[in-house]
Amino acid sequence: MNSVTVSALTQYVDQEVELKGWLYNRRGSGKLLFLQFRDGTGVVQVVVSKKDVPEEVFETAKRIGYESSIIVRGKVTKDDRSALGVEVQGSAVEVIQEVHDYPIQITEDVPNIDKLLDLRHLWVRSKRPHAILKVRSEVVQAIRDFYYQRDFVLYDAPIFTPASCEGVSTLFEVPYFDETGYLTQSGQLYGETGAMAFGKVVVFGPTFRAEKSKTRRHLTEFWMVEPEVAFLELDGIMDLAEQQIQYVVGRALDKCKAELKELERDTSILEQVVKPFPRIHYEEAQKVLQQLKVDFAKSDDPELVKLSGDILKQGLGADLGAADETALGMHYKQCICIHHYPREVKAFYMKADETGKYAMGVDVIAPEGVGEIVGGGQREDSLEVLEAQIKKHNVPPESVSWYVDLRKYGSVPHGGFGMGVERCVQWITGCQHVREAIPFPRTIYRLTP
């Protein structure tokens, strides 16, 4: 007998098969049972009819609780009433482990996410997390393929680092023998060493931020992909970010149709991602925001009126806030690149433009309220300017001396960006919390399971 997966079942119509997996749900009557059987690749309905099977098989199928591990045998039949197109006429149910107290129920009342995250080790079996995490898997593979196809060298940055890469954010401190180490908050500075060695590299790994952020966009541990390219300037960096996002979203739309349908994701905005992303200078963004502030204030929608009040709250010439990003996303209804932020609000390694007022950095803002998914730009390549910036930002010079060496030995214009994998997945799947976009989210108040 063929041992097969649910995903391949349509190829076995009218054949006897064996399925190994778990009981997902059950409906039925006194003489006819409908087992919803899952094996990780999909869910299929197994029909067990009292008149067609031995008494003990029917009794077993009726008795076992949800998530009991079972082996089911039966004949695959076509059935138009099934979403899958086929179902299995069960003839035997072998129990591996019988379960009667599975703690997650299938219900229309959605428990709050915190309770489900306490059960994350089991919740991942349910349809929604299953779909989101499959999209994540596809997104990660698409990222790897994108850079591999373009001859980037995978260049892993260390996770233990001696000090802050940016000299600002809160880092996780870890004892490291006789000294103090920190968990990396970005592989970028290491990526720059790779760009000078290989031309085009990509750093891809976990990143840690000890910021006490409590929003649906923040994790303390998240995955970031960070390409870094020698001789690439701001326009080229924007081209790369745009192409990468278009490729990744395209792959998800192509390969994850079933998952996006399960999530009831309206993909119309995602389909717009093939168009060029508007590229907006910071000064222009401020003008657009001033206009949006006025327009939204007149709206009938109280949400928009509230948003209007938060637009440009930090003042002209300051960094953009979350409300500003949301408003711009709503206005353009697709990904936008905002470049040339004020130099003061950006990190020490950012290259200044010819005016000296702006940094040649770029953020990509995703629509639909997800906000920033990419941050990057051109790096300062002048030794003198970089040293001045290090002094100005109070970065301990000894901690970045190796980095400064890159400007002493064959410095060239270069740059790159970082994209947060979870935020990208959050946007593509349309999920409310970035916490759902990673198997085991780590936030300020969650270290388990």
Place this chain on the structure above:
RNA sequence: UCCUCGGUAGCUCAAUGGUAGAGCAUUCGACUGUUAAUCGACAGGUUGCUGGUUCGAGUCCAGCCCGAGGAGCCA
């Protein structure tokens, strides 16, 4: 760190200061085509914790604990 909101049955939520309730899930029973099945029954409680006001507190007050959303910071 700050602002706002919340914590009652396994889950989602009710309950003018006056007997602690419902739906769903579990358990038991009925039903041969169910798609979040349906119908009937049983069971299920230290109302986050501590103290206070009151004849009487889930409800009012104070403190604390836990969580959520947002700000800031960021991807």
